[in-house]
Amino acid sequence: MDQPQLATRTTLTSQTGLEDLIPDLTDDTISFAGGLPDPAQFPKQAISDSFQRVLANNGLDALQYHNAKGYLPLREQLAERLDQENYQVNADQILLTQGAQQGLDLVAKLLLNKGDHVIVEAPTYVGALAAFAAYEPHYHEIPLESDGMDLVQLNKVLLTQKIKIIYTVPNFQNPTGIVMSLAKRQQLIELANRYNVIILEDDPYHYLRFVGETLPSLKSLDTQGRVISLGSFSKILAPGLRIGWLLAAEPLLKQIRYLKDGADLESPTLTQQVISDYLLHNDFDAHLEVLRKDYLQKRNWMLAALKQYLPAGFSYTQPEGGFFLWLTGPADLNFEKLLREQIAPQEHLLYVPSTHLYASNSVLNSARISYATYDQATIDLGVSKLSQALAREVSHSRAQ
Ligand SMILES: Cc1ncc(COP(=O)(O)O)c(C=O)c1O
Known part of the structure; x- marks a missing residue:
């Protein structure tokens, strides 16, 4: 050929x-x-128990097609957990994805035309560069300081360029381990509001803080519906389950759902139900x-x-x-x-x-x-x- x-x-x-x-x-x-x-x-045994319970009790439903939003009881369980941290999302503002990685792809697909300008941290998560690359963006790198992005540099770029997405990993950043301070989180939201930019918050390590106080997520500080936030069960349960979540305000979420329909119809129902069952029967905290x-x-x-x-x-x-x-x-x-x-x-x-x-x-x-x-x-x-x-x-x- x-x-x-x-x-x-x-x-x-x-x-x-x-x-x-x-x-x-x-x-x-x-x-x-x-x-x-x-x-x-x-937690291999507990996950195995959940698979068995789901298949025994709800097997035909778990093996059927459903919808792109994801399994409602799991979205409700997540919404309840996120509510404790003031995310202010309900189950309808959550989309269950195939890991946070799919969220990166869907958001890039939603927002980027070829040549559109994207801000990334320098350095940044290599998988995000891999996901964004398919949409042929133009990058602006913002150096990382010990408390997150250099906001003076960020401001300079925002002043001169029409930016579509500010991409950040605010907690225990991949690859540096750096955390964005609360002051910078607040200023970042203000800058994004001023320049009308979407923030993509990629936060799969959120629950893995082992020293110090958890800081409010960018999503919880957002008052204008401009933060899209990604979470994942990969690092806190098992990556083989391939389930993450994407939080966004309507109407962004509706458009993302359409894109997910086109990408894969839905995340695997069986694993979504297994995670839901796992959360119900185990002390996740x-x-x-x-x-x-x-x-x-x-x-x-x-x-x-x-x-x-x-x-x-x-x-x-x-x-x-x-x-x-x-x-x-x-x-x-x-x-x-x-x-x-x-x-x-x-x-x-x-x-x-x-x-x-x-x-x-x-x-x-x-x-x-x-x-x-x-x-x-x-x-x-x-x-x-x-x-x-x-x-x-x-x-x-x-x-x-
Ligand atoms: C910052 C970041 N985002 C996203 C991902 C992808 O995770 P998932 O397994 O949820 O797709 C990773 C995995 O290493 C990551 O470090």
């Missing part, structure tokens, strides 16, 4: 993936690269508390190992929740080259280099490190190997 002529969007979508960067894993590979939750924390304790412990192990082994000239964030910290080295260090040529093939160790986490691919000297899946000994071993490789690289480049 002749090579089919692909749509122009594929030139962008094929550049965003990390697939060719991350080599095949050997048995002894330590991967700090993934954004995976710890499988030891999946107790489960969340266990997760927070576990990830805090892992973060502490990683911080301790970094403190012990990392050579001078490196800095890293100290996340208060979520899975990731952000490691930054000397300005001339190229984390991607180092990964490809030495750390992956020789040390059997992986991380995500910063290059792919900037819309501009412009920053080389940082990396995303996840502490979410390993025990203390493995974290210690991985960080010590990484640190030795970094120390060798730094002394080698000094010698040149």
